Amino acid sequence: MVNVKIQHDCKDELNGVELRATPARIALMHLLETTDRPVDVQTMISFLEKKGIQADPATVFRIVNMFTEKGLTKQIQLQEGKSRYELAAQNDHHHLVCTKCGDIQDISDCNIEVLEKEISLKKKFRVTSHSLEFFGICNDCQKKTS
Amino acid sequence: MVNVKIQHDCKDELNGVELRATPARIALMHLLETTDRPVDVQTMISFLEKKGIQADPATVFRIVNMFTEKGLTKQIQLQEGKSRYELAAQNDHHHLVCTKCGDIQDISDCNIEVLEKEISLKKKFRVTSHSLEFFGICNDCQKKTS
DNA sequence: GTTTTACTTGCGAGTTTATTGCACTTATGG
DNA sequence: CCATAAGTGCAATAAACTCGCAAGTAAAAC
Numbered sequence: 001m002v003n004v005k006i007q008h009d010c011k012d013e014l015n016g017v018e019l020r021a022t023p024a025r026i027a028l029m030h031l032l033e034t035t036d037r038p039v040d041v042q043t044m045i046s047f048l049e050k051k052g053i054q055a056d057p058a059t060v061f062r063i064v065n066m067f068t069e070k071g072l073t074k075q076i077q078l079q080e081g082k083s084r085y086e087l088a089a090q091n092d093h094h095h096l097v098c099t100k101c102g103d104i105q106d107i108s109d110c111n112i113e114v115l116e117k118e119i120s121l122k123k124k125f126r127v128t129s130h131s132l133e134f135f136g137i138c139n140d141c142q143k144k145t146s
Numbered sequence: 147m148v149n150v151k152i153q154h155d156c157k158d159e160l161n162g163v164e165l166r167a168t169p170a171r172i173a174l175m176h177l178l179e180t181t182d183r184p185v186d187v188q189t190m191i192s193f194l195e196k197k198g199i200q201a202d203p204a205t206v207f208r209i210v211n212m213f214t215e216k217g218l219t220k221q222i223q224l225q226e227g228k229s230r231y232e233l234a235a236q237n238d239h240h241h242l243v244c245t246k247c248g249d250i251q252d253i254s255d256c257n258i259e260v261l262e263k264e265i266s267l268k269k270k271f272r273v274t275s276h277s278l279e280f281f282g283i284c285n286d287c288q289k290k291t292s
Numbered sequence: 293g294t295t296t297t298a299c300t301t302g303c304g305a306g307t308t309t310a311t312t313g314c315a316c317t318t319a320t321g322g
Numbered sequence: 323c324c325a326t327a328a329g330t331g332c333a334a335t336a337a338a339c340t341c342g343c344a345a346g347t348a349a350a351a352c
Contacts, residue, residue, distance in 0.1 A: 019328090056330070056332070058333095062330080
C-alpha cells in the first residue's frame, strides 16, 4: 500500500518545466509555496538543513536560477545586496520592507499599470516589468520604541 | 592673481557636511552633479583615473558611504547586484532601466504619494521611502531589432 | 608659514553573494 | 534494472563590499 500523500510533492510542477524532481527542488518548491514572503538563498539552505537535506550553496543558486529561467519563480532584490525569490504564479504585488526588523509584507492591487501606459507613450519605452518597494517602519516596530 | 574658478569646486558642499575637500571627493561630487543617471563605483573609479586621480576601490566605497550618510547622495539598487549613487538633492523621481543596453533614464512626477498614504493607513506601516523602477526596452533598442 | 591634529587614504586581508568546470551521483524513461 | 541525461558536490574564481592599521594630507591653530 502506497502512502497517501499528505501534501502534493511538486513533482508535477517540476516535470512540467522539464526539471527533475530531486529532494532539494521538491523541498524548495514547498518552501516557496508555503512562505508569504520572498526567500533568500541562505534561508533556503537553513530550511533544507532542518529537513535533513544538506545542499551546497552552489546547488541552491543553480536551483533558483533554473526555477527563474523556467518561469517558476521571480528573482527580486530589496536593496539588501542579495537576491530573493518568490513564486512567479503569485499575482502582481509589491513589498513593504521594514528597515528596522527586516520584515517583508506583500501589498497588491496598486494601479501602476496606469503609469506604465503613460510611460510607454510618453517615453517610447516598452515596459516589460516593474519593481516597487516601500521602505519604512512596520506596525510592530512602531510600537516597540514609541 | 588667483585663478578665476571656471566651475565651483564643491568645497562648500563638502565642508558644509563636515567632510574635507579631497581631490577624489571633489571630482566625484562634480561627476554626480553633471551626470543625469545614478553612477556605480566602477564608473567612478574610471572617471577618477581619467582625471589623473587614482583611487583605491575601498576609498571610493568609503566616499560614497560618507556622502550617503551625510545626506549628499542617495544609494539605489536597480536589480543589478550592485549599488548606484545619485545626488540626494534631485527631486523625487524614478528610473527606466533598459534590460537590453542597460541605459537608465529618469522619470519624475508620478503620484506614488497617494499610494503611500493609503498604505500608511491600511497597513499601519510608516513609509519613509520607496523605490520604483520600470524595466523594459528603450526607444533605441526597439529600433535596432524591429 | 609652520606645526598640529584629526580626518583620509592605500594596502592587505577578509566577507558575502554568486558563478563555473569537472567528476561523481541520481532521477527518469525504456 | 539499466542507460543516460540531468543534477549535485567540491574547489576554484569573481565581483562587490568592509575593516584595521599605518602613512599621508586638509584644515585649523599658532
